[in-house]
Amino acid sequence: MNFKKTVLLACVLVAAVLYLTKVSEPRRKAELEKDKLFAAVDVTQVSRLSETPKEGAPYSIMSVGAGEGSPAWAFTDLPTAKLDDGAVGGLISTLKGLTFEGPLSDAEVGGDLAIFGLAAPTLTITLQLKDSSQKEVAFGKRSEYLNKRYAKVSGAPGLYLVDEAAFQSLNKGRTDVRDKTPISFNTADVREVILDSSFGRIVITQPAVGEWKVLDSEPRAGSKQDIEILLSNARDLTVEEFVDGGEARLSEFGLDKPTTTMAIKLRDGLKEISIRVIVGEAPNSNGTFFTYDGAPSVFKVAADKVIPLRKGVIDLRDRKLLNAQAKDIEKLVSGGTASEPVEIQSAAMDWTVNGKISDAVFVEDLLTNIVNLTAIDFPKAVPQDAFSQPFLSLTMTKKRGLGGETVVVTVGKETSTAQGPARYVRVGEQGEVALVRDVEAKRVIPHEEVLVQRPTPTPASAQAAR
Numbered sequence: 018m019n020f021k022k023t024v025l026l027a028c029v030l031v032a033a034v035l036y037l038t039k040v041s042e043p044r045r046k047a048e049l050e051k052d053k054l055f056a057a058v059d060v061t062q063v064s065r066l067s068e069t070p071k072e073g074a075p076y077s078i079m080s081v082g083a084g085e086g087s088p089a090w091a092f093t094d095l096p097t098a099k100l101d102d103g104a105v106g107g108l109i110s111t112l113k114g115l116t117f118e119g120p121l122s123d124a125e126v127g128g129d130l131a132i133f134g135l136a137a138p139t140l141t142i143t144l145q146l147k148d149s150s151q152k153e154v155a156f157g158k159r160s161e162y163l164n165k166r167y168a169k170v171s172g173a174p175g176l177y178l179v180d181e182a183a184f185q186s187l188n189k190g191r192t193d194v195r196d197k198t199p200i201s202f203n204t205a206d207v208r209e210v211i212l213d214s215s216f217g218r219i220v221i222t223q224p225a226v227g228e229w230k231v232l233d234s235e236p237r238a239g240s241k242q243d244i245e246i247l248l249s250n251a252r253d254l255t256v257e258e259f260v261d262g263g264e265a266r267l268s269e270f271g272l273d274k275p276t277t278t279m280a281i282k283l284r285d286g287l288k289e290i291s292i293r294v295i296v297g298e299a300p301n302s303n304g305t306f307f308t309y310d311g312a313p314s315v316f317k318v319a320a321d322k323v324i325p326l327r328k329g330v331i332d333l334r335d336r337k338l339l340n341a342q343a344k345d346i347e348k349l350v351s352g353g354t355a356s357e358p359v360e361i362q363s364a365a366m367d368w369t370v371n372g373k374i375s376d377a378v379f380v381e382d383l384l385t386n387i388v389n390l391t392a393i394d395f396p397k398a399v400p401q402d403a404f405s406q407p408f409l410s411l412t413m414t415k416k417r418g419l420g421g422e423t424v425v426v427t428v429g430k431e432t433s434t435a436q437g438p439a440r441y442v443r444v445g446e447q448g449e450v451a452l453v454r455d456v457e458a459k460r461v462i463p464h465e466e467v468l469v470q471r472p473t474p475t476p477a478s479a480q481a482a483r
Contacts, residue, residue: 054170055112055152058144061088063109065145068189071137076191078105090194095261097313099196104189111186112142112154117168120175133167133176134158140188156184197256199316200294200309202283204248209282212247213275216329231334233395237449238335247333250325251279251294254307256316263308263315270306270315271297277326296323336392338444338451339424343384347416351463353409353428359463363416370468379468387411387461390426392451393436399450403441404429409462428458 067077078100080088090105092098130136134157143153153171156179160167165178210221220232221244229239260270267273275295293310305320349361361370361380368375409428415421429441438455 054117054173055115055144055154058109058113058146058152060106060109060113062147063088063144064147065093065143066090066105066108067141067143067145069138069141069143070188070190071139073190076194078194092191095313097311098259098261099199099201100194101196104194108142108187108189108194109144111183112144115154115179115183115187117170117177117179118165119177120173121177122175126176130157130169130176135167135169135176138169139166140184142187156188159184192259195256195259198253199256199312200252200254202248202252202281204245206283206285207248207281208284209280210244210248211278211280212326212328213278214327215276216327216332219328219330219333221333231330233330233334239333240335243328243333247326247328248281250322251281254294254316254318254322257319258304258317260306260315260317261313263306264312267297267308267315270304272306272308272315273297277323279326296326331392331394334392334395336451338390338392338426338442338453339388341388341413341415341424343381343388345415346384346388346413347421348414349384349387349463350412351409352412353407355409355428355459355462356464359465359468361463361468370463371465373465374470375468376470383461383463383468386457387413387426390442390453390457390461392442392453393439394434394452395449396441396452399441400430400432402430403450404443406430408440409458411461428453428461431455 063080065077065079067075069075077093078090079093081091081096082088089102090100092100126133135155138155138157141153141155143151145151151171155169157167157169159165159181160178163178164181166181166184168177168179170177205226207223209223210219212219212221221239222230222232222236224230227241229241229244230236231239263270272295275297277294277296279294281294294307295309296305296307304317305323306315306317307323308315346361347363349359351359359371361368361375361384367377368380370380404427407427407429408431411426411428412423413426414423425445427443429443431438431440432452433439434452436454439452440455440458442451442453442458443449
């Protein structure tokens with residue numbers, strides 16, 4: 018190839034690149050935006066969205082203004098029903114991005130909209146804007162060959178084709194846009210919970226964020242983990258079916274005699290808000306239902322969602338008997354009828370057991386089991402001789418840096434429970450009596466022969482050499 022041809026080819030290539038970048042691509046983008054007939058719609062300017070399906074009930078939702086750029090929505094005919102703002106936002110987002118191919122020519126349309134399913138549309142969506150303008154699109158039949166849906170846009174001539182997947186994203190019923198978990202609150206805002214179930218009445222308070230009390234004969238420490246799981250389960254009640262107006266017919270759903278009731282009082286400045294959730298089971302096993310004060314509906318829910326709400330006092334109390342960690346202990350002295358006395362003393366980097374070098378791994382396992390002793394119940398009636406001959410006593414002294422506090426754990430006589438053999442346990446002389454599993458009580462008995470370091474056996478070859 019000579020020099021002139023090379024220069025000519027280079028000029029052609031440069032011209033082609035310039036045409037693509039400066040003319041063709043901008044024109045293609047402009048045409049694409051032109052085909053997105055809803056692209057200019059600002060979600061914050063939408064005042065109402067209506068869907069009219071060929072099958073199913075029509076509905077209309079309105080913006081109730083939750084803030085700039087983040088509108089909240091409500092049914093026009095049931096404004097107290099909670100909607101899924103994300104689902105509604107997704108509808109508008111899909112509509113804004115909807116690409117219309119066409120319009121089809123008059124020859125292709127032929128003037129008979131029924132052929133394309135637009136005489137009785139499969140779905141009609143109407144957007145009412147705050148400036149009183151309106152945009153509407155009707156969807157007809159699906160083209161089996163193209164896998165696209167015919168559409169008619171108000172104010173635009175001719176028919177268009179739209180992507181079938183986009184149509185399916187827009188074709189949402191009334192239930193699809195409702196919030197399936199309508200109970201919402203922040204755990205940190207909870208002031209009090211009153212739970213009534215087959216386990217009786219439980220009152221729970223949160224005097225400070227993250228500090229829970231269960232009111233028994235007196236306020237007891239609550240289990241932060243278990244109480245917050247309970248509250249999470251209330252928020253996770255997931256609706257399978259909405260029965261609008263069911264609040265006026267509670268007996269149909271077993272809600273006139275609820276099996277579980279949860280009243281939640283919230284902090285809100287100086288005002289208290291109450292959420293009362295009631296759960297019932299309909300006769301003839303028709304389902305499990307719940308509702309709450311002020312709800313517009315009764316909600317059908319899976320039975321396994323309700324079962325975790327039924328808790329007893331023991332389920333929500335802090336069942337850990339000692340507020341300590343193994344590394345906190347400076348000294349431990351055992352007594353009782355279970356074994357010979359043992360004294361464990363913290364050394365510089367280790368432990369001693371009755372003055373002997375310990376096996377630190379076994380000592381730390383023992384101390385971990387002790388500080389993790391957990392009650393299975395707190396009995397109201399305790400035999401007078403429960404601690405007359407202690408099975409085991411453990412006197413623990415914390416390290417000086419932690420105050421040097423001494424705590425005595427006394428394990429008493431054995432008893433039978435629904436969960437198997439257990440023993441009475443008390444922390445301190447006046448501490449509340451608890452029951453722990455017998456197997457857990459025996460696991461914390463110190464045995465010198467287990468806790469001391471065993472001498473390393475001398476190999477037979479070394480003995481022969483001597």
